[in-house]
Structures are given as structure tokens and as C-alpha cells.
Amino acid sequence: MQCAESRNRASASKHHTGVNAQTTLAGSALGQWYGPLTSPFLAMRVSRLMLVTLRDDPAEAEIVSHKLLLRAGYTRRISSGIYAYLPLLWRVLQKISQIVREEMNATGALEVLLPQLQPADLWERSGRWAGYTAGEGIMFHLTDRQGREQGLGPTHEEVITTLAADLIRSYRQLPVNLYQIQTKFRDEIRPRFGLMRGREFIMKDAYSFHADEASLRETYADMDGAYRRIFARCGLRTVAVEADSGAIGGSASQEFMVTAEAGEDLVLASADGRYAANQERAVSLASEALPLGPDPCQQLSTPGQTTIEALVAAHGFDPSQIVKVLLLAARFADGTVQPVLVSLRGDQQLNEVKLANALTAVLADHGALLEVAPIDGAFVERWSLTPGAIPFGYLGPDLADDTLDQKGKAPGVALTSAPQSPVAPPRLERHFLRLADLTALDLPRFVCGANQADSHRVGATWADLGPLPQTVDLRAAQPGDRCLHDPSQHLEATRGIEVGHIFQLGRKYSTALDATFTNEAGQEEPLWMGCYGIGVSRLAQAAVEQNHDANGICWPLAIAPYAVIIVIANLNEPLQVKLAERLYGELQSAGVEVMLDDRDERAGVKFKDADLIGIPFRVVVGRGAASGQIELVSRVEGERQDLAAEDLLTCLMQRIRP
RNA sequence: CGGGGCGUGGCGCAGCUUGGUAGCGCGGGUGCUUUGGGAGCACUAGGUCGCAGGUUCGAAUCCUGUCGCCCCGACCA
Numbered sequence: 124m125q126c127a128e129s130r131n132r133a134s135a136s137k138h139h140t141g142v143n144a145q146t147t148l149a150g151s152a153l154g155q156w157y158g159p160l161t162s163p164f165l166a167m168r169v170s171r172l173m174l175v176t177l178r179d180d181p182a183e184a185e186i187v188s189h190k191l192l193l194r195a196g197y198t199r200r201i202s203s204g205i206y207a208y209l210p211l212l213w214r215v216l217q218k219i220s221q222i223v224r225e226e227m228n229a230t231g232a233l234e235v236l237l238p239q240l241q242p243a244d245l246w247e248r249s250g251r252w253a254g255y256t257a258g259e260g261i262m263f264h265l266t267d268r269q270g271r272e273q274g275l276g277p278t279h280e281e282v283i284t285t286l287a288a289d290l291i292r293s294y295r296q297l298p299v300n301l302y303q304i305q306t307k308f309r310d311e312i313r314p315r316f317g318l319m320r321g322r323e324f325i326m327k328d329a330y331s332f333h334a335d336e337a338s339l340r341e342t343y344a345d346m347d348g349a350y351r352r353i354f355a356r357c358g359l360r361t362v363a364v365e366a367d368s369g370a371i372g373g374s375a376s377q378e379f380m381v382t383a384e385a386g387e388d389l390v391l392a393s394a395d396g397r398y399a400a401n402q403e404r405a406v407s408l409a410s411e412a413l414p415l416g417p418d419p420c421q422q423l424s425t426p427g428q429t430t431i432e433a434l435v436a437a438h439g440f441d442p443s444q445i446v447k448v449l450l451l452a453a454r455f456a457d458g459t460v461q462p463v464l465v466s467l468r469g470d471q472q473l474n475e476v477k478l479a480n481a482l483t484a485v486l487a488d489h490g491a492l493l494e495v496a497p498i499d500g501a502f503v504e505r506w507s508l509t510p511g512a513i514p515f516g517y518l519g520p521d522l523a524d525d526t527l528d529q530k531g532k533a534p535g536v537a538l539t540s541a542p543q544s545p546v547a548p549p550r551l552e553r554h555f556l557r558l559a560d561l562t563a564l565d566l567p568r569f570v571c572g573a574n575q576a577d578s579h580r581v582g583a584t585w586a587d588l589g590p591l592p593q594t595v596d597l598r599a600a601q602p603g604d605r606c607l608h609d610p611s612q613h614l615e616a617t618r619g620i621e622v623g624h625i626f627q628l629g630r631k632y633s634t635a636l637d638a639t640f641t642n643e644a645g646q647e648e649p650l651w652m653g654c655y656g657i658g659v660s661r662l663a664q665a666a667v668e669q670n671h672d673a674n675g676i677c678w679p680l681a682i683a684p685y686a687v688i689i690v691i692a693n694l695n696e697p698l699q700v701k702l703a704e705r706l707y708g709e710l711q712s713a714g715v716e717v718m719l720d721d722r723d724e725r726a727g728v729k730f731k732d733a734d735l736i737g738i739p740f741r742v743v744v745g746r747g748a749a750s751g752q753i754e755l756v757s758r759v760e761g762e763r764q765d766l767a768a769e770d771l772l773t774c775l776m777q778r779i780r781p
Numbered sequence: 782c783g784g785g786g787c788g789u790g791g792c793g794c795a796g797c798u799u800g801g802u803a804g805c806g807c808g809g810g811u812g813c814u815u816u817g818g819g820a821g822c823a824c825u826a827g828g829u830c831g832c833a834g835g836u837u838c839g840a841a842u843c844c845u846g847u848c849g850c851c852c853c854g855a856c857c858a
Contacts, residue, residue, distance in 0.1 A: 175791090175792095175808095176819090177792060177793085177807090177808090178792080178793085178807060178808085178819065179792060179793040179794090179806095179807070180793080181792075181793080182787080182788095182792090182793070182794090182850090182851080183850070183851065184851090185851075185852070200850090202849085202850085203849085203850065203851090259782090312782085312855085313852095313853095313854090313855095315851085315852080429858070430857090430858080431857085447857080447858085448858085449856075449857065449858070450858065451856080467857085472856085472857065473856055473857065474856095475856055478856085495856080496855085496856090497856070497857090497858065498858085499858070513858095515858050516858060517858095518858075690817095692816080692817055693816055693817080694816090695816075696816090724819090725815085725816055725817085725818085725819080725820065726816070726817040726818070727816090727817070727818035727819055727820080728818080728819050728820095729817095729818090729819095730817075730818045730819085731818060731819045732819085734818090735819095743817075745817055746817075754817095
């Protein structure tokens with residue numbers, strides 16, 4: 124299939140007017156968008172590549188990988204969070220896809236392609252339509268000409284589970300694992316960093332179905348292994364971490380992080396390598412609290428001391444002796460607005476993700492959690508609460524429910540939400556949900572607000588404060604914390620880019636969408652499910668973030684758009700052109716993915732570009748061409764090697780396929 | 782959504798405070814010279830300053846609105 128290019132090689136003139144195989148759009152005959160690389164894509168003349176490299180960093184890019192992908196001509200922004208994949212990047216994406224495909228297939232997973240346009244009623248059945256389309260929801264949605272609502276798939280649980288409900292009847296068909304590599308649409312609150320967080324991006328997503336949880340665990344472990352092989356084959360350094368399941372739901376989940384400074388996630392890991400988790404999820408041992416003196420509880424005048432810092436400065440307390448109280452309001456899909464009092468030890472920070480999970484679990488009846496926001500003056504006004512009833516800055520865990528009483532207007536009159544809102548109108552609960560982190564509840568005696576302005580209590584005990592709040596793990600683990608598995612170990616922080624995530628979903632979606640099978644005993648039961656994602660386009664950029672130097676990208680060989688670039692140093696030297704063309708043909712024939720820089724540019728320009736676009740091996744055909752001598756340069760090590768043209772193929776093959 | 786910043790030839794920027802109808806570098810084209818790490822010289826094409834109003838004799842510049850893009854945040858009372 125590479126014959127078209129071979130034929131043209133002979134006719135390509137010095138001015139490169141010959142039509143190359145690449146321009147015949149042979150690729151479209153592949154049929155599959157994300158299909159494997161085939162021979163028409165084996166080689167490329169740079170003069171035909173529409174390659175535009177930039178000298179200056181584009182103003183739109185902030186992080187190095189984004190700058191390099193733009194400068195080296197891999198991508199262009201079309202609008203915020205939406206990018207075109209140019210020819211070189213498309214090859215990278217196809218290579219990554221192919222590695223993913225091979226490893227997925229090796230586990231017995233089946234490739235499919237599911238619709239991106241998905242009917243609202245599917246999402247209503249799973250209970251996610253409102254949450255995904257209203258407010259902070261990320262699903263692009265539209266109404267078709269029949270007036271039916273449709274969403275653009277941000278993920279495919281609903282579709283795949285519906286298919287499973289249709290197709291899976293018996294335990295004899297199980298387990299199965301289906302995957303696809305496809306464009307996803309997510310209307311991100313804030314797209315950023317190019318392909319890192321786009322609104323349209325390429326993802327591999329897989330969904331497995333099982334007769335029981337043990338089988339799910341088995342496939343989950345298979346996926347863990349497959350993912351490790353995929354990232355290793357892509358040449359990436361990754362770390363697998365415990366993760367929060369987030370909006371997808373379910374129980375166990377693990378993320379795969381490409382370690383890089385520009386990563387959006389914070390990973391906390393122990394030096395012994397036995398524990399690693401996303402900070403959202405991480406657990407650790409808090410430091411011991413300093414004990415407070417035995418004096419009985421008494422009021423302390425603390426005018427203007429509304430922060431932990433001020434209390435500490437004025438009275439010499441240690442932050443660990445204080446219970447701080449955060450006042451928040453959680454809004455749910457059914458319109459409920461639930462005031463929440465969170466008690467934390469003064470030296471600890473709230474982990475919002477843990478809080479959101481706790482709220483979702485405790486108040487499951489109210490549907491999806493849409494928002495958690497602080498209660499402040501604006502909130503008091505909005506809900507016509509008694510002004511001044513809530514003594515901000517002096518809150519105690521026992522703040523009375525009657526501070527939520529309304530003054531004046533009848534409930535809800537002045538504050539209905541926009542009439543066209545798809546979500547139920549908000550309705551304020553008139554009592555607090557009281558939660559406390561274990562580190563706060565463990566304090567025998569502590570300092571806390573007195574629920575009146577300018578006053579705290581010293582030596583309070585939980586017994587003094589009425590009913591105990593619900594105990595939940597709410598504190599954020601921090602770098603330096605002691606580890607649970609071995610208190611002599613401490614958590615260390617690394618930044619990471621999440622490129623993969625695997626979940627044990629359980630039966631959440633199968634139950635909601637009535638996807639059942641008949642078990643061995645002849646009874647119907649919901650399928651067990653797992654899901655497994657890889658951000659293919661994000662992975663490409665993460666690879667750049669992890670593999671670059673001052674001169675440009677240094678692609679790992681396995682995902683480089685081409686393995687080799689042959690540079691003709693001086694196009695006016697017929698001997699050089701002739702030798703380069705000969706080597707170009709030889710490498711193609713040997714199946715090497717090779718590009719030929721046949722542009723009429725000075726050598727320096729071509730060297731710079733070769734470095735910038737990051738091709739792993741550069742062959743320079745220059746002055747030595749007359750005597751059949753060429754130069755082989757490795758992009759990463761920069762090592763140069765002079766050799767006879769006849770030895771190039773052998774030498775390269777050793778490097779490329781050791 | 783809140784905060785901050787930015788929109789001026791293809792790209793990166795200056796000009797704006799103190800209104801007088803655009804400038805620099807790179808890039809593009811042509812020619813000559815040069816030819817192993819982003820060449821030199823000459824000539825040349827290309828923008829009416831995001832868009833819409835307004836003020837003014839006159840607006841890239843001042844005012845209002847609007848659109849787009851980037852960054853931080855959307856928890857710590």
C-alpha cells in the first residue's frame with residue numbers, strides 16, 4: 124500500500140511539484156476515524172505537510188506543552204476549549220489509540236462506536252439529566268425539530284447500559300467489556316491549557332458487565348494491568364492513585380496520573396510507595412491536638428477576633444485546640460436548600476469533595492447535589508432571615524436552628540428562581556444538618572464560638588453542646604501528614620495530570636436503567652458494572668508536558684508522529700538530494716515511519732524545526748553525501764553518529780526495534 | 782458565575798495617559814548573494830485598530846454597550 128508514494132518518489136522534482144501519496148486522501152479509505160495507521164501514512168515530505176511552525180510563543184498558551192503543540196504546528200484553537208488536530212497530531216493520536224486498542228483487545232474487550240447524540244429520556248431515567256444540563260452541568264444539549272431534547276454525550280453509561288439491557292439476557296453471556304475511542308463533549312466550566320481540558324476531546328471509554336461483584340473486581344484488576352501497560356508503552360511515567368468517584372458514582376476507583384508540574388491534581392503519596400491518592404480522596408493521620416487546660420467552660424470576650432489566626436494571636440491558643448464552624452448551604456435537584464454546619468478542628472482544612480460525597484449520601488432523597496455555597500449576608504437577605512441572627516465569626520457547633528427563622532415575607536415569595544429553570548424552585552430547610560470531622564469530635568475540650576458576637580467559649584465539651592453532630596471524614600489530607608498504613612511514613616505531594624480513571628460502578632446504572640440478566644438460579648438481577656476511561660487527546664499533551672526540552676518536544680518513540688526525519692542540508696546539492704531520496708525510499712520499504720525534509724530552507728531552519736516537532740531520530744544528509752557519509756542524531760540524547768549511508772537502516776532498526 | 786487581564790496586517794507586540802485617520806520585529810511574495818543550527822541586501826503585498834453606538838470639526842486613543850479570548854477563583858465566615 125505504500126506503492127503510491129514509491130512511484131512518486133521517482134518523479135519528485137527538485138521543486139516538489141509531484142503529487143504525493145499523502146495528498147490522495149488515502150486515509151479516508153480507512154473507513155474508521157480512529158482506525159489503525161496503514162501504509163499510506165508511512166511517509167511524508169515536509170514540503171507537502173502544511174507545516175507552520177512559530178518562533179514566538181502564542182499569547183493564548185500558558186503551559187509549555189500547550190505552547191509547544193501550537194508552535195510546532197500540531198494544533199490550532201478553533202474556539203475556547205475546541206481544537207483542530209493537525210496532521211502530525213492526528214498521527215500521534217492514532218498511535219496512542221492503537222496502543223490502547225491493542226491492550227484493550229488483549230484483555231478480550233470488544234470495540235464499538237456509540238452515538239454521541241443521546242436522548243434526554245435516557246438521562247432522565249438514570250436521574251442525571253437535570254444535574255448534567257442545569258446550573259454547573261456540563262452537557263451540551265439541544266432540542267431537535269420534533270421538540271425532543273438531546274444531549275451531546277459527555278460519557279456513555281446511559282447508552283451502554285440501555286444496550287446491555289437489550290442484549291444481555293443470561294449470566295452465560297457474562298462478563299463482557301465494551302469500549303470505544305471517540306470524541307466526547309463536555310461544556311467545562313473553565314476549559315484550559317489547550318488539550319488538557321477541552322470541551323471536545325478524544326476519549327477511550329470502556330464499560331464492563333458482570334454477574335457478580337467478584338467478576339467485576341477481576342475485570343477491574345485486568346484494566347488496571349492494561350492501563351499500566353498502555354501508559355508504559357506510550358513512554359509515560361505515571362502513578363496510580365486512589366481516587367474519588369465523583370459524579371460518575373460507584374465505589375472503588377483509581378486514577379492514573381502523568382507526573383508533571385503543570386498537573387491540575389495534587390497527588391499525596393508515601394515514600395515507601397504503598398499509598399498514593401488524589402488529595403480529594405486521600406486519608407491520613409492528623410497531628411496530635413495540643414490538650415487544653417482543665418478549667419471549666421467559660422465565656423471569653425473576643426471582640427473582632429473572627430478568625431482562627433486572630434484568636435491564636437490574641438490568646439495564645441494552638442489552632443488544634445479550636446473547633447471552627449463553617450456554615451454552608453447545599454442545593455439539591457429537588458429544590459431543597461439544606462443549611463449545613465460543619466465542625467472542623469481549627470488547624471484542619473475542609474475537603475470539599477469529601478463534604479459533597481457526605482451530603483449526597485446523607486441526603487440521598489433530595490436527588491443530585493447541585494451546589495454547596497457559603498451562607499453569608501447575601502444568603503440571609505435572599506431568604507429573609509433575621510438580620511444579625513447568625514453571628515458570623517462566632518459560630519459554635521450548637522448554633523440554634525431558630526437562626527434560620529424567617530422574618531417578614533412568607534417563604535419563597537420573593538425568591539423563586541427563573542421561571543424557565545428546569546430545576547425545582549429552591550426551598551429552604553429550617554434546620555441545620557450538623558456534621559463534624561473526627562478530629563474535631565475527638566477533642567475532649569476545645570475553644571469554639573459562643574454563637575453571639577465578640578464572644579467565644581473556652582473549655583467547651585461536646586456534652587455541653589447538645590446532640591452530637593454526625594461524624595464524617597471531612598478533613599483534607601496535607602503533605603507532611605502521617606500515613607495510616609505506617610505512621611512513620613509521611614505524605615509527599617506531587618502534581619499530576621489525570622490521563623486514566625477506572626471505576627467499579629456497581630449496580631447504580633443497571634438498577635436505574637433496568638439492565639438485568641438471569642442468573643444461574645433463573646432469577647433476574649441487575650448487572651454489575653465497571654467503567655474505564657483514558658483521555659487520549661489529553662494524554663498526547665501530557666506526553667509533551669513530560670517530554671520536552673528547551674528546543675522543543677521530545678516524543679517517546681512509540682507515539683512520535685514519525686520515527687525518523689531525513690534532513691537534506693542543502694537542496695542545491697544534487698548528490699545530497701539523490702542520497703536523501705534513496706534513503707527515504709529504503710526506510711519506507713523497510714516499514715520505517717519516516718519524513719523527508721525537502722523544503723528549500725537553510726539547514727539551520729530545518730534542524731530547528733526537527734527539534735521543535737520532536738522526531739526521535741534525525742538523519743542529516745549533508746556534506747558527506749559525496750562520499751556516502753551521513754549523520755544520525757538522537758533527539759533526546761542529542762548524540763551524533765557519523766555513518767555510511769549503507770549502514771543507516773541496520774543502525775536505525777537496532778534503535779527503533781531493539 | 783465572581784475577580785483580573787487582553788483584543789491593533791498571518792504570529793508576537795508598540796502606539797492609547799496628553800484625540801489630529803498606524804508603527805516595529807518575525808512571517809509572506811519577487812530578485813540577487815548566501816548555504817550544517819531560525820542568513821544578508823533590495824523591492825513588494827498585507828491592517829484602518831474585535832463589533833455597535835455615543836462624544837467631538839476629528840476617535841486605535843475618551844464614554845457606553847456588546848462579542849471573543851486568556852488567567853485566578855468559585856471552601857476556609
